[in-house]
Amino acid sequence: MGADFIIAAIITVVGLTTPILLAGIGELVVEKSGVLNLGVEGMMLTGAISGFAVTVITGNPWAGVIGAAIGGALASLLFAVLVLQLNSNQVATGLALTIFGTGLSSLLGLSFTGRIVAPFLSVFPASLSADPILKVIFGYSPIVYFALLMVPLTAWFLKSTRAGLILRAVGENDLSAHSIGYSVRRVRYAAIAFGGAMAGIGGCYFSLVITPMWAEKMTAGRGWIALALVVFAGWRMGRLLAGAYFFGILMALELYAKASGFSFLPSQFWAAMPYIMTVVALSFISSRGTAGANAPACLGKPFLPST
Amino acid sequence: MTKISRRTLMKGAGAIATASVIGKPALAADKLKIGFIFLGPIGDYGWTWAHNKGREAVEAALGDKVETIYVENVAEDASAIPQIRDLAQQGCKLIFTTSYGYMDQTIQVAGEFKDVKFEHCTGFKRADNVSTYNSKFHEGRAVLGTIAGKQSKSGTLGYLGSFKVPEVVLGVNSFTLSAQRQNKDAKVKLVMIDSWFDPPKEAAATETLINLGCDIVTTHTDSPAALQTLEQKGLHGFGQGADMSSFAPNAHLTAILDIWGPYYIARAQAMLDGKWASTDTWWGFKEGTVQIAPYGKDVTKDAAAAADKVQAGYKDGSFNIFTGPIYAQDGTLKVKDGEVMKDADLATIDWFVKGVESAS
Structure with a gap:
């Protein structure tokens, strides 16, 4: 096991982790504002096709990433109108968003099936990005660095800015926030749109970087892993980053174990691992008596002001 | 969780596909109507795409004598049963179910429609009106x-x-x-x-x-x-x-x-000639x-x-x-x-x- 081997394995883990990390950051902010959006998978698919389509049309992957963010945000706003204006059930509406996003992306993708774009890889000079050792730091798509940058930025926003404090207040007690004059709906619209944009960018990591093409349902369930990740992280940004890489390592371990002829666990068990670990983490949090200490108190509840 | 949502979706997609099929005008009674149940979308550039090419080959080869209809995105679970039944009720006399996971569903619907012939791809259960076929x-x-x-x-x-x-x-x-x-x-x-x-x-x-x-x-x-x-x-x-x-x-x-055309044409022709019989076919390079x-x-x-x-x-x-x-x-x-x-x-x-x- 030389350095080459470990570096190649790390690169695989980063590839597996980045999309769920991006979608997880977005969903964490949405949930912190008191909204549960189960439509992550649908928003990722919408982002994947939007990003791919814009890249094909403009030839510019940067524009593609922006397109993915806009596509994901637009899809999430549909959800926002339903749950914020019409007070529809968030769980049911979120599931509907996943179904809608899957269908919409298939429809939009009809004329893009079978086409390819150049993969959106490292923008560093080849002396860094193709160096056998240094590529472990410089050899990634800009989206990877963006995801890593968004972790501290979002954590700082939530913890240390006024806007972040308002967002958390809305998520903890919407009626109080409302009574002192904050617009609960406006804050939640913004949070949901941010969540959609991040899921969209996570989705375009599939269609622009991992497999630069469009195929129906190409995210293959990663949106659900991102949802589990937020719970696993206990709504903490640092733990979200660690959890995303933990899940990524688990997914890579499954493949390495199989390819090496290791068979001590059935493969279905590996596939279920992220969910099992989430349940374990939840039980652990509960057993410490701080159950849901970090879960936003208004999570999933409709906002019904008396006035 | 994924599975549930995908199934739900597939049902939805299937319903839409079926609806579009129903919307087609009625056809002359002497035409042989052939139905296809597809696993994925016909644009998957893989398994279903190839089966759809086979369907198109039948239309090209037999022209006016046949009419084909298909349903995409059919899940390999109990929801396939009404989809297959629906094709039979629409007057299909020959129905190809093109994935392994439709095996028991095909056998069940075949029991309800004795006058309809069924062809199940890659399975091993046969009946008087159910053939199986596969490619090497x-x-x-x-x-x-x-x-x-x-x-x-x-x-x-x-x-x-x-x-x-x-x-x-x-x-x-x-x-x-x-x-x-x-x-x-x-x-x-x-x-x-x-x-x-x-x-x-x-x-x-x-x-x-x-x-x-x-x-x-x-x-x-x-x-x-x-x-x-x-x-x-x-x-x-x-x-x-x-x-x-x-x-x-x-x-x-x-x-x-995967070239399914030769097989589909042969089976449709056998229906037209009144010579269809339950068989198990496993063709390869030799048959094309x-x-x-x-x-x-x-x-x-x-x-x-x-x-x-x-x-x-x-x-x-x-x-x-x-x-x-x-x-x-x-x-x-x-x-x-x-x-x-x-x-x-x-x-x-x-x-x-x-x-x-x-x-x-």
């Missing part, structure tokens, strides 16, 4: 294995599988034995990804196999993800189910093509249901010649890769020297040959 894709795998064995520098080949079902096991064995005829030390590292379609996992598994020393990776999963990864690394692989060279112009050595895409530019002359020989051998019946001696993974002799495995044994195979490194 493993013959194509022998061609891929031959090229891989000739061209691999490391002698370590990668293989992405879906599930441990006979069709996949046969492909792995055929590929491995063929590679070993060119390079007796060739090894095949096998990863089952527990899905027919999961591009990010296929890509990650390909990276893993490359990192473990494979320089050629072949797939029995449906997306071009592996080829795209190989293209980026400057390595080689094969298309699955269709020519995928447009996804990876340099990495694409060749591909197995398995074909090989044009060789890519990186296929060497040597490899192309050896691959052509395998194809010619299958076409004239002089070659069969499952000719003994064949040893299982653990070294036990499974097929004696000079003996040829029977189709019935191939169809139920559940062991890998020596040289396959796998977790199951």
